[in-house]
Amino acid sequence: xxxxxxxxxxxxxxxxxxxxxxxxxxxxxxxxxxxxxxxxxxxxxxxxxxxxxxxxxxxxxxxxxxxxxxxxxxxxxxxxxxxxxxxxxxxxxxxxxxxxxxxxxxxxxxxxxxxxxxxxxxxxxxxxxxxxxxxxxxxxxxxxxxxxxxxxxxxxxxxxxxxxxxxxxxxxxxxxxxxxxxxxxxxxxxxxxxxxxxxxxxxxxxxxxxxxxxxxxxxxxxxxxxxxxxxxxxxxxxxxxxxxxxxxxxxxxxxxxxxxxxxxxxxxxxxxxxxxxxxxxxxxxxxxxxxxxxxxxxxxxxxxxxxxxxxxxxxxxxxxxxxxxxxxxxxxxxxxxxxxxxxxxxxxxxxxxxxxxxxxxx
Numbered sequence: 001x002x003x004x005x006x007x008x009x010x011x012x013x014x015x016x017x018x019x020x021x022x023x024x025x026x027x028x029x030x031x032x033x034x035x036x037x038x039x040x041x042x043x044x045x046x047x048x049x050x051x052x053x054x055x056x057x058x059x060x061x062x063x064x065x066x067x068x069x070x071x072x073x074x075x076x077x078x079x080x081x082x083x084x085x086x087x088x089x090x091x092x093x094x095x096x097x098x099x100x101x102x103x104x105x106x107x108x109x110x111x112x113x114x115x116x117x118x119x120x121x122x123x124x125x126x127x128x129x130x131x132x133x134x135x136x137x138x139x140x141x142x143x144x145x146x147x148x149x150x151x152x153x154x155x156x157x158x159x160x161x162x163x164x165x166x167x168x169x170x171x172x173x174x175x176x177x178x179x180x181x182x183x184x185x186x187x188x189x190x191x192x193x194x195x196x197x198x199x200x201x202x203x204x205x206x207x208x209x210x211x212x213x214x215x216x217x218x219x220x221x222x223x224x225x226x227x228x229x230x231x232x233x234x235x236x237x238x239x240x241x242x243x244x245x246x247x248x249x250x251x252x253x254x255x256x257x258x259x260x261x262x263x264x265x266x267x268x269x270x271x272x273x274x275x276x277x278x279x280x281x282x283x284x285x286x287x288x289x290x291x292x293x294x295x296x297x298x299x300x301x302x303x304x305x306x307x308x309x310x311x312x313x314x315x316x317x318x319x320x321x322x323x324x325x326x327x328x329x330x331x332x333x334x335x336x337x338x339x340x341x342x343x344x345x346x347x348x349x350x351x352x353x354x355x356x357x358x359x360x361x362x
Contacts, residue, residue: 033359036348038311043340044293046333048286048326050223054214056232056273059266062178062209063275066202069171070195072096074187077201081185085176085204092174092201094193099169106162113158117151124148180206183275205275210267212245214281215260223285224250230265230283232273243271247283288326288333296332298344299324308338309345309352311360317345319354 057063068074076093079085124144130136184203193199212232216224226247233242244267251261265281267273298308299322306324309317322337338344343360345352352358 033357036345036358038343039295039346041294041342045289046326047284050220050283054212054281056277058205059209059211062206064204065200068193068195074191079182083182087179089176094172103165103169106165110158110162113154120148120151180204208269210271212265216263292334295346297346309349311343317358
């Protein structure tokens with residue numbers, strides 16, 4: 001019986017020693033340094049950004065579609081798609097015989113109206129003189145004055161119709177209104193074309209006068225002001241190859257279906273965007289100078305709490321509540337909770353215990 005008691009005690013002591021050894025191992029594991037990456041909080045300027053998408057298009061007056069003045073045959077096209085155009089250069093000539101015939105007819109009508117007016121003036125002058133000498137009747141003079149007024153009206157009408165016919169005929173020969181590039185060519189010499197926008201012959205744009213039309217969510221419109229700077233870049237392109245832009249107009253109406261409104265931005269004369277290019281837009285709406293800035297990767301949110309981990313000189317990570325201001329891309333403004341030169345954890349803070357020992361990795 002005593003031997004059994006001694007065996008039981010020995011087993012109990014062995015179990016106790018094993019448990020203590022296991023607890024010591026667990027404590028060693030939990031006290032191991034956690035590898036993290038840190039960045040130093042610093043004083044800088046941070047800018048709030050409204051990010052959206054848009055389309056690059058020529059500005060008003062920099063996009064010209066050439067159509068025939070009336071159904072006609074294309075006689076001459078001097079430029080191909082992609083060719084440069086100089087202001088005043090011949091681009092297209094249409095062959096439209098009815099236009100020439102109409103000009104000739106209207107010119108003849110104007111000549112006849114002017115001859116009638118000349119005769120009416122002479123007759124009115126002659127009869128007025130005879131009336132003064134008592135030879136002509138007043139009724140004859142009144143009839144002559146009526147004829148003079150009608151002849152003057154006929155000349156005015158004929159002059160207008162002849163000018164309109166001449167203007168329409170002049171449009172059969174098209175010269176460049178501005179310098180630019182042929183963005184699209186839809187026909188060749190000999191083609192028959194209609195006088196409609198859907199049957200245009202050429203489209204010419206001025207690439208030095210480009211703008212961007214951006215769709216901005218209604219909730220962001222209050223932050224948009226005319227004159228604000230912006231950056232425009234093509235998706236997938238080098239982010240450093242952005243084009244500078246500036247807000248030139250705010251919307252007058254909102255698209256209820258999409259919940260957005262169109263904001264127009266002007267581009268510099270050196271912009272290298274092609275008409276119709278989809279772009280991404282970043283409009284700088286606010287600017288806070290001389291504020292504490294940390295990488296936005298350092299910001300941790302847990303339900304309604306916001307904090308960062310600050311590493312002290314003893315390589316301990318302390319959880320600090322912060323008040324965050326502007327977050328712009330990779331930068332975040334910290335209004336309180338962190339001071340400049342403190343080191344904040346930017347990688348490895350997931351489930352990091354408050355006060356844990358860390359190893360800073362380069």
